[in-house]
Amino acid sequence: MRDRIDALRELLDRASYAYYVLDSPVLTDAEYDVLYRELVDLERANPGRITDASPTQRVGAPPSRLFAPVTHTDPMLSIDNVFDTAELEAWVDRLARLLGETPDLFAELKIDGLALSLRYEGGVLLQAATRGDGRIGEDVTANVYTVDAVPKRIAYQDPLEVRGEIYLPRSAFEALNRDPTLKAPFANPRNAAAGSLRQKDPRVTASRGLAFFAYQLESPVLCSTHEESLDYLASLGFRIEPHASPVLRENLLERVQELDRLRGKLDYETDGVVIKVNSLAQRVQVGSTSRAPRWVIAYKFAPEEQVTRLLAIAISVGKTGKITPFAELEPVVVAGSTVTRATLHNAEQIERKDVRVGDLVVVRKAGEIIPEVVRPVPEARLGELPRYQFPTHCPSCGSRLVRAEEEVDFRCPNRFCREQLVQRLSHFCSRDALDIDGMGEMRARQLVDRDLVHTPADLYRLDSGQLHQLPGVGEKMVERLLSGIRASRTRELHRIVFGLAIDNVGLHVAQVVARSITTLADLLTITEDELVALDGIGATVARSVAGFRDDQYGSALLAGLIEVGVVGAPSRVVDTTVSDRLAGLRFVITGSFADYSRDQLRALILSHGGEVSESVSRRTSYLVAGDRGGSKLTKAAELGVEVIDLPSLLELAGRTDVH
Numbered sequence: 001m002r003d004r005i006d007a008l009r010e011l012l013d014r015a016s017y018a019y020y021v022l023d024s025p026v027l028t029d030a031e032y033d034v035l036y037r038e039l040v041d042l043e044r045a046n047p048g049r050i051t052d053a054s055p056t057q058r059v060g061a062p063p064s065r066l067f068a069p070v071t072h073t074d075p076m077l078s079i080d081n082v083f084d085t086a087e088l089e090a091w092v093d094r095l096a097r098l099l100g101e102t103p104d105l106f107a108e109l110k111i112d113g114l115a116l117s118l119r120y121e122g123g124v125l126l127q128a129a130t131r132g133d134g135r136i137g138e139d140v141t142a143n144v145y146t147v148d149a150v151p152k153r154i155a156y157q158d159p160l161e162v163r164g165e166i167y168l169p170r171s172a173f174e175a176l177n178r179d180p181t182l183k184a185p186f187a188n189p190r191n192a193a194a195g196s197l198r199q200k201d202p203r204v205t206a207s208r209g210l211a212f213f214a215y216q217l218e219s220p221v222l223c224s225t226h227e228e229s230l231d232y233l234a235s236l237g238f239r240i241e242p243h244a245s246p247v248l249r250e251n252l253l254e255r256v257q258e259l260d261r262l263r264g265k266l267d268y269e270t271d272g273v274v275i276k277v278n279s280l281a282q283r284v285q286v287g288s289t290s291r292a293p294r295w296v297i298a299y300k301f302a303p304e305e306q307v308t309r310l311l312a313i314a315i316s317v318g319k320t321g322k323i324t325p326f327a328e329l330e331p332v333v334v335a336g337s338t339v340t341r342a343t344l345h346n347a348e349q350i351e352r353k354d355v356r357v358g359d360l361v362v363v364r365k366a367g368e369i370i371p372e373v374v375r376p377v378p379e380a381r382l383g384e385l386p387r388y389q390f391p392t393h394c395p396s397c398g399s400r401l402v403r404a405e406e407e408v409d410f411r412c413p414n415r416f417c418r419e420q421l422v423q424r425l426s427h428f429c430s431r432d433a434l435d436i437d438g439m440g441e442m443r444a445r446q447l448v449d450r451d452l453v454h455t456p457a458d459l460y461r462l463d464s465g466q467l468h469q470l471p472g473v474g475e476k477m478v479e480r481l482l483s484g485i486r487a488s489r490t491r492e493l494h495r496i497v498f499g500l501a502i503d504n505v506g507l508h509v510a511q512v513v514a515r516s517i518t519t520l521a522d523l524l525t526i527t528e529d530e531l532v533a534l535d536g537i538g539a540t541v542a543r544s545v546a547g548f549r550d551d552q553y554g555s556a557l558l559a560g561l562i563e564v565g566v567v568g569a570p571s572r573v574v575d576t577t578v579s580d581r582l583a584g585l586r587f588v589i590t591g592s593f594a595d596y597s598r599d600q601l602r603a604l605i606l607s608h609g610g611e612v613s614e615s616v617s618r619r620t621s622y623l624v625a626g627d628r629g630g631s632k633l634t635k636a637a638e639l640g641v642e643v644i645d646l647p648s649l650l651e652l653a654g655r656t657d658v659h
């Protein structure tokens with residue numbers, strides 16, 4: 001019977017072939033590593049099932065027929081991986097036991113390229129070969145001759161073999177992927193390096209800008225440590241990665257973390273730290289297994305992506321009724337923190353990516369960004385899983401969900417939906433809005449559940465007796481809440497406008513609106529035309545504001561707030577200009593962006609001196625397009641307006657992040 005072990009082997013073999021031979025991976029490295037780990041664990045529990053044919057017992061993949069085969073004198077092995085510091089320490093301890101003493105160690109960045117063996121004789125480069133399956137590699141001499149960083153002549157006459165990593169610098173990778181003659185962009189610099197090296201025509205290789213770091217002198221008769229051998233290689237003209245250095249056992253973890261912090265600043269991709277035994281005599285003492293030497297280990301950096309099981313999909317209701325699906329996950333550590341939930345953005349994305357409950361999914365968390373499900377790994381699906389059916393009704397109030405044309409999000413149309421009330425109430429009290437201390441989402445939920453509050457205006461009618469009913473609220477908390485509520489009546493106007501939770505009105509738009517009114521009551525009379533006339537406010541926003549004021553919920557809320565004395569105070573004019581890099585440029589934004597709202601992008605552009613308008617015209621400098629941009633894209637094409645993506649906008653603004 002075909003079981004999980006067979007399925008994993010077959011999948012990993014297929015992935016390795018795509019990765020090593022076709023230079024076009026079907027899995028990410030993180031996915032591959034997780035599935036590989038699972039296979040290792042299963043084989044460990046069932047030792048009778050281990051065979052030479054298992055991917056856990058082999059290196060790489062057989063060489064392609066495109067190149068002449070080269071038999072390596074010493075096999076080119078793989079390196080075992082560890083994924084956390086505890087595993088790294090265990091590795092050092094094991095070595096120390098094998099050797100009877102603490103080994104001298106040496107730490108190098110693990111360059112994400114591919115291994116290359118270089119043979120010299122009589123002082124000239126005779127042959128260059130890839131690793132292949134470790135025993136037999138591919139002859140790529142003609143191509144390697146075009147790589148400047150590889151010395152063609154060295155001042156050493158006897159036969160000599162040098163190993164190292166051939167890689168594509170990030171800058172060259174980005175330039176290459178912009179090349180319009182490329183059939184398809186490369187997934188990452190490693191695959192681009194492999195694809196560029198393994199070309200039939202050396203002129204193509206020459207044009208790609210490959211680089212090389214040496215990290216191993218084979219048959220190092222002249223040296224007694226790895227450090228000496230690298231120094232010797234440098235004296236022969238080889239480039240050595242500049243951060244490679246000996247390290248004391250007690251400083252090892254610190255050094256690994258230093259290298260981790262450094263990696264983002266380098267022009268080459270690295271995926272870990274390779275820790276090696278420095279003494280060559282000690283290396284001989286510990287030896288190798290058939291797959292990897294025992295004297296070296298690769299500590300893999302925590303990837304910003306991880307793979308875990310999708311346990312369930314649930315939906316949340318936002319303050320404007322927007323429905324956001326999110327994933328409940330088997331807990332997984334991503335980029336240093338445990339993730340149990342991640343956003344799935346919207347129904348359309350679930351459908352397009354075909355995410356199914358029970359799938360292994362790729363979860364990404366970069367920096368402070370909310371974790372998201374990037375995609376499922378359907379290759380790892382065992383048996384059939386049903387397609388996900390998006391709910392048709394609001395989980396809170398049972399209303400039928402609606403989706404406007406050209407919109408990606410479903411909404412609960414019921415303004416009086418309890419969950420929306422909870423979200424609106426906690427938004428009203430949040431830091432950037434009325435900033436009422438002690439009133440978070442939990443407290444908002446308690447108030448709504450007990451029918452004490454139905455709109456933010458009701459907050460101002462609460463008495464201490466009612467607050468005392470809430471669980472966990474004592475004398476002190478009652479005081480704090482009451483004084484916070486009282487003080488909030490005279491918050492700056494823009495905070496109140498922002499706190500109303502009007503569609504499309506973020507902090508920046510709220511500031512623009514607040515500047516044109518003197519009291520909250522003015523919102524009751526301002527017309528749509530007057531709003532459109534304001535700088536930085538377009539037709540959509542004006543319609544939202546006027547629509548809010550005219551509907552039953554909005555008008556009642558405004559009247560209620562005025563009645564309880566929420567008068568507001570003039571907003572201090574804050575100069576939010578950060579730079580003038582975008583001065584003179586006029587932007588239009590379309591589509592949706594995974595991690596940022598359009599309002600955030602608008603604020604970013606304005607803070608760098610740019611202008612934002614609602615519709616594309618001949619005067620538009622750039623159309624910034626996210627997912628599912630509609631008619632504006634067509635319009636831009638008609639008028640010849642340049643369309644850019646979010647990273648390009650950030651680059652123009654001289655930023656790496658919106659915040």
Ligand SMILES: NC(=O)c1ccc[n+]([C@@H]2O[C@H](COP(=O)([O-])OP(=O)(O)OC[C@H]3O[C@@H](n4cnc5c(N)ncnc54)[C@H](O)[C@@H]3O)[C@@H](O)[C@H]2O)c1
Nearest residue numbers: 015016019025027028029032078079108110111114115274
């Ligand atoms: N995405 C996929 O589908 C897929 C498929 C197969 C393998 N992989 C990736 O490849 C890995 C396994 O491949 P592997 O056997 O080549 O192991 P490896 O890439 O984890 O480690 C060995 C390699 O590290 C390289 N290296 C870089 N810097 C080095 C240094 N300073 N010193 C020594 N070596 C250095 C060498 O090329 C060496 O061959 C997996 O962990 C996975 O990340 C991915």
Ligand SMILES: [Zn+2]
Nearest residue numbers: 394397412417
């Ligand atoms: Zn609802």
